[in-house]
Amino acid sequence: METIVLITGGSSGIGAATAVLLANSGMKVYAGSRRGTSPVTHKGIVPITLDVNDEEALKAAVDKIVAEEGRLDAVICNAGNGIYGPVEYTSEKDARAQFETCFFGSLKTIHACLPVFRAQGHGRIITITSVMAVLQLPFQVYYSSAKAALLALTEGLRMELKGTGIQCCSILPGDVATEFTQVRKNTAPDGTPYDARIRKNLQKIEKDELGGMKPExxxxxxxxxxxxxxxxxxxxxxxxxxxxxxxTRILPESWKLALINSLYS
Ligand SMILES: NC(=O)c1ccc[n+]([C@@H]2O[C@H](COP(=O)([O-])OP(=O)(O)OC[C@H]3O[C@@H](n4cnc5c(N)ncnc54)[C@H](OP(=O)(O)O)[C@@H]3O)[C@@H](O)[C@H]2O)c1
Incomplete structure (x- = not known):
């Protein structure tokens, strides 16, 4: 039987590449994003317009899938973006917006799918977090925090759902070459005491990401x-x-932070 999958953030990068791979392997993929497009036309990919911050849109997407397919087997919570800037100069509004998409957007997506999974007695939830969920980098602290929170949610939920037939897993990518680098919002005004370190840091992370893994x-x-x-x-x-x-698991914390700081700022 064909596996029916909903992936968020299917219009570019990791989400788009994943949709193609799954569809090529015989799965039917509903690819949600605000653009509501897929970079490739494929009979196994159905683009859907949705914002993960919009509960109604998520529910409508899940209802449509169940109406068309009779079930939903898996959800990949992938939609996300990053902000960049020192904690001291990043507004609470920007920090909250980071959590809205990267943490609450995935939570809303999971909440939209869980009633279907529970009624079916099966379902798979995969969250795309980041190695930065376990390794905090300076000047991307809110991104790291939101991904760490999503990782904790995934693992806690996995325990809570034991015995229901619903499984949870998180995938923690390192650097991947996608639009993520261009889309990242810089929240730092010029002229702060961090300017020189920020320049060094940005050069390194952009070089690492642009030369990073293929999203496939x-x-x-x-x-x-x-x-x-x-x-x-x-x-x-x-x-x-x-x-x-x-x-990150075996180094003493003080060594770990000193090493990261010397590499990144
Ligand atoms: N690239 C990396 O190095 C890297 C490393 C670790 C983890 N990740 C994570 O991987 C995931 C995918 O990122 P990517 O690298 O593939 O970046 P990307 O190419 O910028 O893709 C991000 C996707 O998320 C969608 N999106 C963003 N906000 C959304 C919203 N509010 N509602 C619905 N869709 C939304 C975008 O589509 P629309 O703009 O059309 O909505 C786009 O399809 C993210 O969660 C990111 O944090 C990336």
């Missing part, structure tokens, strides 16, 4: 989890980022 690497990790009988808890794609994830 993350799509393959999603596909692998959807095919597994029991999904993993956390997946960090690619060996070098896995090693980074391991280091």
């Amino acid at each position: 690497v993350i799509g393959k990790a999603v596909l692998k989890q959807l095919r597994k009988k029991k999904m993993s808890v956390r997946v960090i794609p690619r060996i070098d980022y896995k090693a980074v994830g391991l280091l």
Whole structure:
């Protein structure tokens, strides 16, 4: 039987590449985004217009899928964006907006799907977080915090849903070359005491992202989890980022922060 999947953030980057990989493997993918487009035309991909901050739009999308397919097997909470700037000079409004999309947007998406999953007795929830959920970088603290919160939500929910047939998994990408870098909002005004460090930091993160993994690497990790009988808890794609994830667990915190600070600011 065809697997029916809803992915948010399907109009570009990781979401678009994942939609293509899943559709090529025989799944039917509803790809939601504010643009409501897919960069490729594929009979297995149905673009849907939705904003993950809009509960009504999410519910309408899930209702449409269930009306057309009779079920929904999996949701990939991928929509997201980043802000950039020092904590001291970033407004609370900008910080809240970061959480709205990256944390509450995924929460709203999960809430829209859970009643269907529970009624069916099965469903898979995959959140796309980031290695920055476990490794905080200076000047991207709100992004890290929102992704850390989403990782905690995914893992807590996995425990709560034990025995329901609903599984949860988070995928933590490292640097991926997508529109994410261009779309990132800079919240730092010029002329703060951080200017020189911010310039060094921005150069490094933009170089790392633009030279980063192809989004298909993350799509393959999603596909692998959807095919597994029991999904993993956390997946960090690619060996070098896995090693980074391991280091965050074994290094003393003070060493870890000193190392990151020397590399990034
Ligand atoms: N690129 C990286 O290095 C990297 C690393 C780790 C994690 N990630 C995470 O991976 C996910 C995908 O990012 P990406 O790299 O593929 O960036 P991207 O190319 O900018 O894609 C972001 C996607 O999210 C959608 N989106 C943003 N806000 C939305 C909203 N309010 N409602 C619905 N859709 C929304 C965008 O579509 P519309 O603009 O059409 O709405 C777009 O399809 C994000 O959660 C990001 O945090 C990225």
